Amino acid sequence: MNAIEIKGLNKYFKDFAVKDLNLTVPNGCVVGLVGENGAGKSTTIKLILGLLHKDSGSITVLGKDNVKELDSIKEDIGVVFDECCFPTELTAHRLRSIFRAAYRQWDDAAYEGYLKRFDLPLNKAIGKFSRGMKMKLSMAVALSHHARLLILDEATSGLDPVVRDDIIDLLMDFTQDEEHSILISSHIVSDLEKACDYIAFLHKGRLVLCEEKDKLYEQYCVIHCSEQQLATIDKTAVIGKKVGAFGAEVIVQKEAVPSALPSYPIDIEKLFVFMVKEGG
Amino acid sequence: MKALFRRDLLVFTTPLFLLVFVGLFGEILVPIFHVDTEQNTPLDLVFFGAMGTMMITILPQSIIGQDENTGWNRFCLTMPVKRTQYVSEKYLLTLGFLIVSALVASGGVISLMVQTTGFDGKMYLLTLSLILGAPLFMMSLDMPLLFRFGMKRGIYFFAGLFLLLFVSGLSVFLWASYTDGGRAFFQQVQEADSLVLAVCILSVSAVIYAVSWRLSCRFYRKQEI
Known part of the structure; x- marks a missing residue:
């Protein structure tokens, strides 16, 4: 129940x-x-x-x-x-x-x-x-x-x-x-x-995501890359991004990350802010 | 509902004590020390008595206002309390204090009777019914508006409705005073048995009170808090 x-x-x-x-x-x-x-x-x-x-x-x-x-x-x-x-x-x-x-x-x-x-x-x-x-x-x-x-x-x-x-x-x-x-x-x-x-x-007023917390850690990661590298990533896998003068910070599904790019674990706050503000 | 009673009694102990204190002065001591045994009749005390009990009609406004300000109206509905119980508690609490206040006021009536004509049970009941009936009527008008519109807006609606009723009542009274039928009616009322009048006043008040309670329950069930 x-x-x-x-x-x-x-x-x-x-x-x-x-x-x-x-x-x-x-x-x-x-x-x-x-x-x-x-x-x-x-x-x-x-x-x-x-x-x-x-x-x-x-x-x-x-x-x-x-x-x-x-x-x-x-x-x-x-x-x-x-x-x-x-x-x-x-x-x-x-x-x-x-x-x-x-x-x-x-x-x-x-x-x-x-x-x-x-x-x-x-x-x-x-x-x-x-x-x-x-x-x-x-x-x-x-x-x-x-x-x-x-x-x-x-x-x-x-x-x-x-x-x-x-x-x-x-x-x-x-x-x-x-x-x-x-x-x-x-x-x-x-x-x-x-x-x-x-x-x-x-x-x-809409539920945009409801997931087990551990699965969020498993599914998503943060990468830092250039705009050219970002362009090579499947757009549907990108949850949110912040593009600045020194490159982009991107929250993305782990499986879509090119192996050459180092990835970092996400924190939920960042995921939340990116989803709401940057609009994945 | 027991929890709601307990909360309101705990919170309003001090103001109610003060109210009873003021009531004792207003309803017993003032008429006793100002009594003119030649001219005053027990019915003259209705003014003093009703004034004291009228103060009790402020009670639900204070409680509902405080509930809204502190969020207790919202919180108590998360407890095993129904909306109908919330409304009923306010009605019963106010009624209880009205009765206590009316009985306190009736002490003044008895003392005046003893000093003038001697104790008259029927006249006592008539006076008591007027002292109780007037504030009960006011409260019955006020409460559905508070439960429908909330404290801030409800009080304005009540003031408007009261003014409207007062002006229309006064107009009807003045109109009736200048017609034969109206004068005959007033004459009949004056000559009617005090006990019958008391029963009529209390019955009408009870019906208005019950209708008011039903309306308040209906309004509050639909209220979004």
Whole structure:
């Protein structure tokens, strides 16, 4: 069973649309949704969570339709948005009583464990927390009711590298259990590179690529060559290129690289930038 | 829904405490110390009582506004909470505080009755129904607009609708005052049994409240958050 399955999803706004989106989050996997600002990442997540109404297509979450049966699966989903939505007047201690009343499987011990792990004070008003502390608290809440699926929308944006690393570590721990899956959207590609099994690229509301991360490393490489050498490479194999005064930097399918040219491993961020900016 | 109640009660404990404090002053102490036992009747206290309970109708606006600003309205729908429950919680919470506020206000009514004509159960109920009915009507108008248009736009629509109703109501009242039929109607209302009037006011308020709740649920189900 897939944790999330999206087929032929369409959602139209006045000036933007998510078009014919097909995306799968396999069980036990971490899927990173990458895209520039306004690419449709948050819209996709809101559609999955039923906060926006789709125009057509189907979405199943943990095997159930996300509109008709979403209420029955909310127990198993943990969500972290880009902003901490908790009342700023409350403390982490008082917040617990709200979620204890909301989730049947709420685990006080787990919550306290996460607060301790993140070094978060129990009796300090959330409004006085730093952004990093707020996001850690959001993570603690999302994980303390034994969710099987985590959905994170830009949860690491605006955080310093140390906090981001803490959160990534937590996600890695979460996916130790093969029943646990994560859909995480971000435009900080390096975070996704660390944590994800699959990478999905969204660009202007369309899914341009969804591939296993390791396969991306296997399939693509970076080469530095002259314009004459570039002309000899099959154009369909070129994902993106940046031509400058001293030659070209090209992301290309490995099999299309002439043996005389040295190739270098790609990083996902470069692949993303080339795909979006340089237009393969 | 329990979680929603808990959250709103936790967040609004301080402002509600202040509101009750103001209500106690406005609804009990002011009429008691300004009572003119020769002229005042319990119905005069409707003004003071309704003023206090009217303040409670600001409550859903504050809560919904804060939910929108902090993103709680979006987040709570990712919890095991239905949209209908979200709407219902706001209605029940406001109703609860309206009833508490109306009962506080009715303390002033009782004290005035004791000082003037003696306690009259029917008159007490009529006064209570007016103190409760007026804000309930206001809240029933306000809430569907908040759920349909959001806090920022909803409040303008509400102000417009309120003005429209006020002007039309006043026009009908003035028109009726100058017609025989209208005067006869007012005469009948004045002579009617207080208990019957109280039941009528509460029944009409309850129907409007229920229709308002249904509309809000329908609007919010379609809302994109």
